[in-house]
Amino acid sequence: xxxxxxxxxxxxxxxxxxxxxxxxxxxxxxxxxxxxxxxxxxxxxxxxxxxxxxxxxxxxxxxxxxxxxxxxxxxxxxxxxxxxxxxxxxxxxxxxxxxxxxx
Numbered sequence: 001x002x003x004x005x006x007x008x009x010x011x012x013x014x015x016x017x018x019x020x021x022x023x024x025x026x027x028x029x030x031x032x033x034x035x036x037x038x039x040x041x042x043x044x045x046x047x048x049x050x051x052x053x054x055x056x057x058x059x060x061x062x063x064x065x066x067x068x069x070x071x072x073x074x075x076x077x078x079x080x081x082x083x084x085x086x087x088x089x090x091x092x093x094x095x096x097x098x099x100x101x102x103x
Contacts, residue, residue: 023069024094026061029053030080037076053078 030053032043042062044054054062063073071077085091 023060023064023071024098025081025084025091026064026069026071027055027059027098028084028094029055030061030078032078035078038073038078042073 029046031046032038032051032053038053042054043051046052056062060066061071063071063077065072071081
C-alpha cells in the first residue's frame with residue numbers, strides 16, 4: 001500500500017492538524033442540544049434520554065467518512081464538535097490515547 005501513512009505515524013505529528021489527525025475526537029460522545037441541521041439518522045437517544053450523535057459498532061461517529069476520516073456534515077456539525085479546539089488540551093489528550101492504542 002504505497003503512499004499510505006500508518007495511523008500511529010499521523011498521531012506522532014507534533015503540530016496538530018485536522019488533515020494529519022486520525023479523527024480521534026470522532027470517537028467521543030457528542031451530546032446534541034439545539035442542532036437543527038443534523039440528519040435524524042445520524043442521531044440516537046442515549047440511555048438517559050438525551051440525544052447524541054450515533055456511533056457505529058466500530059465506535060466511530062456515524063457522520064465520519066471511513067475512507068477519508070473526515071466529517072460528512074462538517075459545515076453543519078454539532079456545537080460540541082465546533083467547540084472542540086484543535087490542539088487544545090482535550091485534543092492532545094485524545095491523540096495521546098489513540099497513539100497508545102495503535103503503537
